[in-house]
Amino acid sequence: MTDQSSHFPIDYSPLFDYxxxxxxxxxxxxEAISAICSLSKIPKNKDLQSIGHTCRTIYFVKKGIARIYYYKDGTDITESFAFENSLIARVESLFTGKPSRKGIQVLEDSDFIGISSPLLFDLYDQFPDIERLFRKIFESAYVETVNRIESLQFHSAEERYHALTQESPDFLKRIPLKYIASYLGITQxxxxxxRAQR
Amino acid sequence: MTDQSSHFPIDYSPLFDYxxxxxxxxxxxxEAISAICSLSKIPKNKDLQSIGHTCRTIYFVKKGIARIYYYKDGTDITESFAFENSLIARVESLFTGKPSRKGIQVLEDSDFIGISSPLLFDLYDQFPDIERLFRKIFESAYVETVNRIESLQFHSAEERYHALTQESPDFLKRIPLKYIASYLGITQxxxxxxRAQR
DNA sequence: TTGATTTTTTAACATTTGTAAAAGGAATCG
DNA sequence: CGATTCCTTTTACAAATGTTAAAAAATCAA
Incomplete structure (x- = not known):
């Protein structure tokens, strides 16, 4: 089965470990969370979520890599990456309910656990601990984003590249450089x- | 009274309207929130929170303007501004509990309502609606930050400047250009x- | 494997942005 | 008011990054 959602028994332990x-x-x-999840297997280079749709699913990357991307004047720009054992969602659409100009593309054959966000938000009323869990998750993502601004605002492209090679050497091995370039805010x-400098 | 906190009766209505x-x-x-607030009046150019301290207060700007700033290789960089009727806090410290390399400086004589964050987080257990309120506030701030990344990542300095003049003409009237420059990620x-281009 | 396609690098030149220093303006304070 | 200080602009030059096109390298599919 490819490019399909499934309700077959799923192993949720990596999600709860996260x-x-x-x-x-x-x-x-x-169990309440499990009940609103489904598995998606997406082959390399396909879109998990397409540009123009409203984000109603929060994805956990079980296997593979994905990126959030959009087009600016016809050129493809990568906003962020997500590796195994992390969440990915187009938050500006998730939290506003507006359609997203961004899409999510898969860079390797990947498996995702998709959590329905409308159903999740309903669970918040019933389970304050679920609300608290996701509050903390998004607070943490918010902090990462603030740190990323600092990086873009006043580090040179070279500094940003070298920081990346140190923090996540995996990036360089598994992600095409053309995607890394726009993520860093520069051209290929x-x-x-x-890279040629040494 | 200047540069002092006060427990005199405070008008909290702008905060609750926000x-x-x-x-x-x-x-x-x-009333529970009111009980953990205090007023700070800070004169122009003074620090509301100094570099190196851990953020334990979320401020509401009642009057005036403030900015979050830090030093990169000796040069002063503005991360963000806050005007009347908005919140300001160094979230990377607020949510991690670590000391902040950033400070908050006041650009006009200003009045703040300070909310003690440890006491606020305690209230979350007692009042799920307070937790939900702040969850939504920070989700919204998170979305703004994601949008700011897009601006820094792939708009030119000129585009960013013109966007700023359109979105908030007030910026230009009330904030010295030297602070705006580093906020835009460029030099004075x-x-x-x-600016001279037309 | 071969051939086709995609990705990455290189080159040459244009444009943008940075740096340092000086000059002009504006605000502040006694 | 005048003097000082701070802010903003200007100038000249240097460095970084963008653009376009082509070559080289890597990957993919038959």
Whole structure:
């Protein structure tokens, strides 16, 4: 089966292992979350979510890599990447309910656990611990985003590239450089130049 | 009284008017929040919070303007501004509990309502609606930050400047250009050049 | 494997942005 | 008011990054 959602029995343990450090929730709460999840297997280079649709699913990357991208004057720009054991969602659409100009594309054959966001938000009323869990998850994502601004605002492209190679060497091995360039806010040509410097 | 906190009777209505569109809370909840607030009056150019301290207060700007700033290789960089009727906090410290390399400086004689964050987080257990209110406030701030990344990542300095003049003409009237330049991620000289272009 | 396609690098030149220093203006304070 | 200080602009030059096109390298599919 490819490019399909499934309701076959799914192993949710990686998801709950990911949740645990943020906030512990009851077994009952875990079951409530499981009930609003489904598995998606997406082949390399396909879109998990297409440009123009409103984000109503929060994805957990079980296997593979994905990126959020959009077009600016016809050129493809990568906003962010997500690796195994992390969440990915177009938050500006998730939290506003407006259609997103961004899409999510898969860079390797990947498996996702999709959590329905409208159903999740309904669970918040019933399970305050689920609300607290996701509050903490998004607070943490917010902090990462603030740190990223600092990087874009006043580090040179070269500094940003070298920081990336140190923090996540995996990036360079598994992601095409053309995607890394726009993620760093520069062109492919500039990135090649930086790489050639030593 | 200047540069001092006060527990004199404070008019909290602007704060609760600001909260309302995010999430309605009970009168009891409002009183609980009021009980953990205090007023700070800070004169122009002074620091509301200094570099190196851990953020334990969320500020509401009642009057005036403030900015979050830090030093990169000795040069002063503005991360963000806050005007009347908005919140300001160094979230990377607020949510991690670590000391902040950033400070908050006041650009005009200003009045703030300071909300103690440890006491606020305690209220979350007692008042789920307060937790929900702040969850929504920070989700909204998160969305703004994501949009700012897009601006820094793939708009030119000139585009960013013109976007700013359109979105918030007030910026230009009330904030020294040297602070606007670093906020846009460029030097004062570059900003002057852009401004001179027409 | 071969051939086709995609990705990455290189080159040459244009444009943008940075740096340092000086000059002009504006605000502040006694 | 005058003097000082701070802010903004201007100038000249340097460095970084963008643009376009082509070559080289890597990847993919038959």
């Amino acid at each position: 949740f645990d450090p943020f906030h512990r929730i009851s077994q009952e709460a875990k 040509v500039s990135l090649s130049r930086i | 909260f309302d569109p995010f999430h309605r809370i009970s009168q009891e909840a409002k 000289v570059s900003l002057s050049r852009i």
